[in-house]
Amino acid sequence: MSSYLSQVPANSLRQRMIDDMNMRRYSRETQRNYVRDVARVATYLGRPPDTATAEDLRQFQIDQRASGMGVPTMNSIVAALRFFFTHTLDRPDLSRKLFTVKHPRALPVVLSPDEVARLLDATTCLKHQAALSVAYGAGLRVAEVAMLKVRDIDSERMLLRVERGKGGQYRNAILPADLLILLREWWRVGRQQGVMHADGWLFPGQHEMKPISTRHLHRIVAEAARSAGITKKVGPHTLRHSFATHLLEDGVNIRVIQALLGHAKLETTAFYTKVATRTARAVISPLDKLALLPAPQPQVSPDG
Template sequence: MTIVNSTSISPLRQRLIDDMNMRHFGRDTQRNYLRDVARFASWLGRPPDKAAGEDLRRFQIEQSDAGMAAPTMNSIVSALRFFFTFTLDRPDLARKLYRIKHPRKLPVVLSREEVARLLNATTCLKHQAALSVAYGAGLRVAEVSMLKVRDVDSERMLLRVERGKGGQYRNAMLSDDLLGLLRQWWKVGYRQGELHRDGWLFPGQHYLKPISTRQLHRVVVEAAQAASITKRVGPHTLRHSFATHLLEDGIDIRIIQTLLGHAKLDNTAFYTKVATRTIRAVTSPLDKLAMFIPGAGTPDG
């Protein structure tokens, strides 16, 4: 998925783009990697393929001293590691880059009642259907944006995600209610000329282009405001809520891992920290002592 006009860029930049395209990197990932490599090149003051190990060390030290947040620095490290390992074939330099450990914030999760309020607060059927896919199938915002009409498999009750994170393909769940909503959207969108059988499931301003992730973020924020939800939310909040609610319903964590498309179980297990219904369902060993029930006696007798 090339995001830059190849006639206006250097051969080294084009090589990086080709390497990312070959691995089916998403549009946002490509843009971020190009930006971060360009940031390093600007700091270096010469082409990044002329960098030495000491340059990478000084770059990280200076960015840290300047107060760069750990998540931002780690994103730059990921971009530079890819650049040096694959584009330049210099894994020895990539090993000079270190990710910074930092406490991971708990994700914002909506209650089921808040999700219902948010979905009902959308201003049109297309937006309601798009956000319902994010929550009902647990998709990332970029995955929702890149869905096509043919990706809805009503026979097998699946959504085919062909542009997942890292270019991975997977099947997501398609519930009866979500299928019913998507059929409503198909009828309206087809009648209005927005939807076409070989086109995007959620077109943007022009039917040949998908709705942007930025637009979907704006839709979520505006719907949350209209629904009087004070939590700071975005499209990924619906994915967090999907995973947390499944966990609270007793769904096996490895099944949730598959539905989310997580490569590592640790990423899915993080939701156990916000699954409050699961916590409330556990009986404390203190309660089993029955010490403080009226008439049950005291520890001394």
């Protein structure tokens, strides 16, 4: 068991928190992050986190900020602590003492369709190409790709069932025809290799009974991008960003994109309008309609 788990004081308390997250169908990665972040408080206090006072939490956040911790990390810890105090300890009064920090959201890195094609072609094996193709072709989060099972492929309705997305939500993602062909080829090869089973993971890890890790998927993307000569800083989520942006540029309704991505708020999806350059280029400026500049005159040759 990892050290951060052992720092959460009592096994019963730790298990209670895990049970609370399981009831709400939180993903395995979210559970790991939440337990780790509650352990930060235990380490900071030098005692169990269920003994924390409002002043303890206030000082903890002040010291976080003073240490130069990034805002996204600080806000992630707040989400974990709010869950712990609200659901596991039934202390919403302490949860209300925690605050999130607003910060300007950086524009996501988006690949062009040509760059996506080069990246997918630069993968070193069929399994890796299929996994990254799912991330781009269906717009899945990296944890959602990792947790897919063979039975989640619905070839009759051309859908991928995402059983435990962010927040434990269920949804259907699209299954493009070319992606289905690729996944069927991976199924054939995986069966020959003895790592694919009808009730197993779509992308098994080093041990076939466990799924591929999100960390491994990050490495696969980074190595493929390097091999493809792509200098942008990319990760698996870059493929999801590119999926949403390319759909928006192709005129797909933003509400449809919101549903495909599993976004709870439309404003989250609307953020992609800031990077949809093809959409911006298609807009005719009102200045062009004023016809302020004289029309170009036809060129007259010296011979008349």
